[in-house]
Structure formats: structure tokens, C-alpha cells
Amino acid sequence: MLGRVNHIAIAVPDLGSATATYRDVLGAKVSQPQAMPQHGVTVVFIELDNTKVELLEPLGEESPIRTFLGKNPSGGMHHICYEVADIAAARDQLKQAGLRVLGDGEPKLGAHGKPVLFLHPKDLAGTLVELEEV
Numbered sequence: 167m168l169g170r171v172n173h174i175a176i177a178v179p180d181l182g183s184a185t186a187t188y189r190d191v192l193g194a195k196v197s198q199p200q201a202m203p204q205h206g207v208t209v210v211f212i213e214l215d216n217t218k219v220e221l222l223e224p225l226g227e228e229s230p231i232r233t234f235l236g237k238n239p240s241g242g243m244h245h246i247c248y249e250v251a252d253i254a255a256a257r258d259q260l261k262q263a264g265l266r267v268l269g270d271g272e273p274k275l276g277a278h279g280k281p282v283l284f285l286h287p288k289d290l291a292g293t294l295v296e297l298e299e300v
């Protein structure tokens with residue numbers, strides 16, 4: 167089912183500061199910030215040779231990353247995103263296996279304009295997993 171790692175996400179309290187560190191200190195290629203109100207986050211992508219890192223800052227009071235940042239005020243690794251060829255088939259197979267698909271179970275368009283879904287961290291070794299259809 168799993169393809170490549172599409173991105174690894176890091177939740178941060180201050181997107182401007184985190185982006186500047188990656189760009190100016192680590193010399194990374196960083197994208198412009200992209201507000202994603204339907205996901206409750208603003209994102210910056212760091213382009214690496216073999217994958218991407220997604221920096222996430224909360225957007226709005228209902229942001230799904232607010233509780234996480236409350237517990238990890240300096241930020242922390244938030245999720246890993248795997249590519250799948252058929253997200254509906256993957257979802258149905260994972261639900262059949264007893265994993266919890268978050269939200270209403272219907273894919274939303276993610277930061278790359280592709281359908282994404284999230285799986286509960288308690289069902290996957292304490293790691294929040296995002297699936298992205300490619």
C-alpha cells in the first residue's frame with residue numbers, strides 16, 4: 167500500500183522564525199507560507215533531495231495542532247506523510263483492519279492539491295500518519 171515518504175511535518179510556534187533558521191542557518195530551499203484554513207494551519211515546505219519537510223503553524227482557534235503545541239511549546243515532529251496510489255482503497259483496507267481514520271473519513275485536498283487523510287497516532291505506534299494520493 168505505501169509508496170514514498172512525501173513529507174515529514176514539524177509543528178512550530180513561530181513559522182517565520184523556523185523558516186528563517188532552515189533558510190539562513192541550514193541553507194535549505196524554503197517555499198512561501200501557504201495558509202490552509204480548511205486544515206487550520208499555515209505551511210512552509212522545505213525541499214530536500216529525497217523528500218520534503220513541512221513546517222506547520224496553527225491557523226485559527228480550532229487548529230488541530232494547538233493541543234500538540236501546548237504539550238510541545240518549542241515545537242516537535244508532528245506527522246509523517248506516505249504516498250498511496252488509491253486513497254479510498256487504502257482507507258477502506260485500513261478501516262477493515264481496525265485503524266481509526268480521522269475526521270469524517272472523506273479525503274480533503276492537501277497542500278499539494280491532492281487528496282489526503284489522517285490516521286490516529288494511537289493505532290500506528292504513537293505516530294500521526296497522513297496518506298496522500300499521488
Ligand SMILES: CC[C@@H](C(=O)O)C(=O)SCCNC(=O)CCNC(=O)[C@H](O)C(C)(C)COP(=O)(O)OP(=O)(O)OC[C@H]1O[C@@H](n2cnc3c(N)ncnc32)[C@H](O)[C@@H]1OP(=O)(O)O
Nearest residue numbers: 202205209230233234244268276277278284287292293294
Ligand atoms: C497542510 C495540509 C496537510 C498536508 O497536505 O500536508 C497537513 O499536513 S494538515 C496538518 C494538521 N492536520 C492534522 O493534524 C489533522 C489530523 N489531526 C487530528 O485530527 C488531531 O490533531 C488528533 C491527531 C486527533 C489529535 O487531536 P488532539 O486534540 O491533539 O487530541 P489529543 O490531545 O486528545 O490526542 C489524543 C492522543 O494522541 C496523541 N497525539 C496527538 N497528536 C499527536 C501527534 N501529532 N503525534 C503523536 N501523538 C499525538 C496525544 O498526545 C494524545 O495522547 P495521550 O496524551 O496519551 O492521550
Ligand SMILES: [Co+2]
Nearest residue numbers: 175220247296
Ligand atoms: Co502534512
